[in-house]
Amino acid sequence: MARTLVQFDFPYPGPWGAEMAQAMDGLARDIAGEEGLLWKIWTESQADGLAGGIYVFETRAAAEAYRDKHAARLAEFGISDIRARLFDMNDTLSDITRAPL
Amino acid sequence: MARTLVQFDFPYPGPWGAEMAQAMDGLARDIAGEEGLLWKIWTESQADGLAGGIYVFETRAAAEAYRDKHAARLAEFGISDIRARLFDMNDTLSDITRAPL
Numbered sequence: 001m002a003r004t005l006v007q008f009d010f011p012y013p014g015p016w017g018a019e020m021a022q023a024m025d026g027l028a029r030d031i032a033g034e035e036g037l038l039w040k041i042w043t044e045s046q047a048d049g050l051a052g053g054i055y056v057f058e059t060r061a062a063a064e065a066y067r068d069k070h071a072a073r074l075a076e077f078g079i080s081d082i083r084a085r086l087f088d089m090n091d092t093l094s095d096i097t098r099a100p101l
Numbered sequence: 102m103a104r105t106l107v108q109f110d111f112p113y114p115g116p117w118g119a120e121m122a123q124a125m126d127g128l129a130r131d132i133a134g135e136e137g138l139l140w141k142i143w144t145e146s147q148a149d150g151l152a153g154g155i156y157v158f159e160t161r162a163a164a165e166a167y168r169d170k171h172a173a174r175l176a177e178f179g180i181s182d183i184r185a186r187l188f189d190m191n192d193t194l195s196d197i198t199r200a201p202l
Binding site: 005007009017018020021024025028029031032037038039040041042043044045046048050052054085086087088089090092093094096097098099100101 | 141147
């Protein structure tokens with residue numbers, strides 16, 4: 001099973017920046033312990049009213065399990081129009097462009 | 102100006118994997134020299150018929166310039182339905198989840 005990238009984004013009303021960091025601190029610590037997670041970058045765009053994340057998992061199975069779990073959690077938060085995509089990573093091309101993999 | 106993440110994805114018919122790496126080698130070397138680019142991960146999903154990339158740029162201005170340039174280049178390749186989003190990164194939360202930033 002190959003490492004898999006998960007791309008999430010969804011409409012999000014805030015809070016942003018430092019306030020978002022405070023509000024999501026517990027969630028981030030929970031996600032840090034997620035089975036098979038190598039890392040997550042937390043994304044936010046106040047201008048577009050969007051937030052999300054870019055994740056790399058050790059295996060496709062871990063990525064799929066997380067996608068399902070996180071989509072359900074976001075829906076419980078009242079978030080809809082969730083866009084979640086799983087991707088393979090092209091390591092040869094990513095090496096050329098200095099990807100941190 | 103803060104570091105900015107760029108998320109691109111679009112319908113893509115292949116080639117995939119090693120053949121994609123061969124076909125895009127020159128493009129990857131060009132992108133590696135892009136002004137302000139820290140790194141790019143190359144993404145592909147044969148199952149969904151999608152490809153794209155996750156980029157981190159040193160500044161928002163560099164990210165915006167690249168988004169416009171790359172969207173135009175993809176359109177020249179005959180690719181449509183291009184989805185491109187710029188995001189700030191929440192460094193506090195990303196640190197908790199081991200992001201390579």
